[in-house]
Amino acid sequence: MSEFFAVYGSLINFVGINALLALSLYVPLSAGQLSLGNAAFAAIGAYGSAILTMRFNVPFPLAIAAGACLSAAVAMAIGTPVLRIRGIFLAMATLAFGEVVRIVAVNLAITGGAEGLIGIPNKTTALIIYGTVAATAYFLAVLGGSRIGWSFASVREDETAAMVMGINTTRYKNGSFVLGAFIAGIAGALYAHLNFIITPGEFGFSAEVQLLIYNIVGGTRSVLGPILGAFIITVLPEVLRGVGVTAGPLRMGVNGVILLLVILYLPNGLSSLFGQKR
Amino acid sequence: MSIFFQQLINGFFIGSVYGLFAIGYTLVFGVLDILNLAHAAIFTLGGLSALWLTTTAGLSPWEAFPLATLFSGVLGLVLYRVAFAPLRRRADSNLSGLISSIAMAIVFESAAMGIFGARTVRFPEGMFPNRVWHFGSIILTSLQLEIVVVALALMVVLTAWLKHTRTGKAVRAVAESENTARLLGINVERIVSETFFVSSALGGAAGILYGLYFDALAPNMGHSIELKGLAVIILGGMGSIPGAILGGIAFGLSEVFTVELTGMSNLRDAVAFTVLLLILILKPSGLLGRGRVREA
Structure with missing residues (x-):
């Protein structure tokens, strides 16, 4: 068991972080908002918390909370204007926001420029990661069955109809966006204190797309979907390596093929194979 | 002052490549309302296949470049058949199309990496007799x-094709309203396929020119232009061809002048993306847009 953990420890940790990131995107998706800015919110949480622990010796839990709150505050500030845009245009606006965050991180002295921050204290453990994933998943599952969750779903299915029924759609859209950013901020903070080093490039376009892939492959009809998606996409390259597929391009190509098959044949994701939705 | 003109010229040149890339992007969006995120992968494969044709196959650039452009167009047909056609009847086809185009982009990019390797490659030196002209202190190369x-x-050519040919008119009719076009006897499936062919051929051509301009080709070269292309078509207005051309040149100029004025090359894209975000928030139809933003 300890040998297993020694070999696969970092993989296990990354599965957890990616699951948390996937859940952060799941929240706005469950309200029908296709945001491609959650990697940028993770970056804000990562940089915010790492600067606090490295420069100001702030205790780790406090730094995580501060990073997540900073991320949520930024989401609150941009949420109202950005969420008036719908569908693909929202996706592009959030992508542009992500680019702006990346460019800011590259150009500020306090974020270490293009080289990023190096020497972040290693404080994240597997226990912390999986505790957070479990708590977040439980919270989101409870939320999903509550009045708020049903309001999210009604906004997703038909925004106009939801508005007619007296649901304050702006408030729920903003709420899903801010909650998603908060969770992404936590994930980013945990990642920063796991990885020793963070660079602006890791939180770019490819990362945004990766989060979307987790959700699409797993499915967004329940909290288990994003976790399943993150697990499969993160573990698959290692499994392929295990069975003798060593060519990097091939392992990358498999991700593309899986995504294609899922979107063509299983629009509700792999989790829809198990049991009823919701 | 001469630096100003030199930068003006540089920005204009790179901007024209961005514009060429973006008109393929915007053409598909105009017709199908789908954001084709595999466009950048085809751009990459266009450049790399041109390189393969000139080096390994030993063709001259005059043969290789048109062939690579055609090949990119064929890739576009494959893309449409595999990733978009099966989703056409689905209610959320523009969002699921976005995702299946991401999937195809990953497949194309890993194919490019598997075939050409991950390293940066370049066109053979002296393939073109490159002459350099000096106008005072301004440098211009052939x-x-x-x-x-x-x-x-x-x-x-594209603009003339859209304006004057029968197929081009059909493309515009489908862009306006698919159902009306079908009622008028237009073969919508064929028109959409042809649109993908033309769009991807232009994307591939842009890849070749980009590779020549920067003297570098790599499987991941599509990444940076993907977002720039998005910025360009939003700047110009989604679906607008003149908008994409002007947007491309504006983007090229903003890049070089941001670097020139601030002296920081890291800020190159900052102005463009800030402007992009502001345009989406304030005037989502873009500068020359069609004046409506469709809902997803």
Whole structure:
């Protein structure tokens, strides 16, 4: 068991972080908002918390909370204007926001420029990661069955109809966006204190797309979907390596093929194979 | 002052390549309302296949570049058949299309990496007799001139095709309303396929010119232009061809002048993306847009 953990420890940790990131995107998706800015919110949480622990010796839990709150505050500030845009245009606006965050991180002295921050204290453990994933998943599952969750779903299915029924759609859209950013901020903070080093490039376009892939492959009809998606996409390259597929391009190509098959044949994701939705 | 003109010229040249890339992007969006995120992967494969044709197959650039452009167009047909056609009847086809185009982009990019390797490669030196002209302190190369002439010529041909040919008119009819076009007896499936062919051929041509301009080709070269292309078509207005051309040149100029004025090359894209975010928030139809933003 300890040998297993020694070999696969970092993989296990990354599965957890990616699951948390996937859940952060799941929240706005469950309200029908296709945001491609959650990697940028993770970056804000990562940089915010790492600067606090490295420069100001702030205790780790406090730094995580501060990073997540900073991320949520930024989401609150941009949420109202950005969420008036719908569908693909929202996706592009959030992508542009992500680019702006990346460019800011590259150009500020306090974020270490293009080289990023190096020497972040290693404080994240597997226990912390999986505790957070479990708590977040439980919270989101409870939320999903509550009045708020049903309001999210009604906004997703038909925004106009939801508005007619007296649901304050702006408030729920903003709420899903801010909650998603908060969770992404936590994930980013945990990642920063796991990885020793963070660079602006890791939180770019490819990362945004990766989060979307987790959700699409797993499915967004329940909290288990994003976790399943993150697990499969993160573990698959290692499994392929295990069975003798060593060519990097091939392992990358498999991700593309899986995504294609899922979107063509299983629009509700792999989790829809198990049991009823919701 | 001469630096100003030099930068003006540089921005214009690279902007014309961005514009060429973006008109393919915006053409598909105009017709199908789908954001084709595999466009950048086809751009990459266009450049790399041109390189393969000139080096391994030993063709001259005059044969290789048109062939690579055609090949990119064929890739576009494959893309449409595999990733978009099966989703056409689905209610959320523009969002699921976005995702299946991401999937195809990953497949194309890993194919490019598997075939050509991950390293940066370049066209053989001296493939073109590259002459350099000096006007006072302003430098102009024949390669730059050829790139901008080809880019502008392709744009003119595309515009004429859309305006005057029967197929081009059908493309515009489908863009306006698919159902009406079908009622008028237009074969919508065929028109959409042809749109993908033309769009991807232009994307591939842009890849070749980009590789020539920067003297570098790599499987991941699509990444940076993917977002720039998005910025360009939003700047110009989604679906607008003149908008994409002007947007491309504006983007090229903003890049070089941001670097020139601030002296920081890291800020190159900052202005463009800030402007992009502001345009989406304030005037989502873009500068020359069709005046409506459709809902997803």
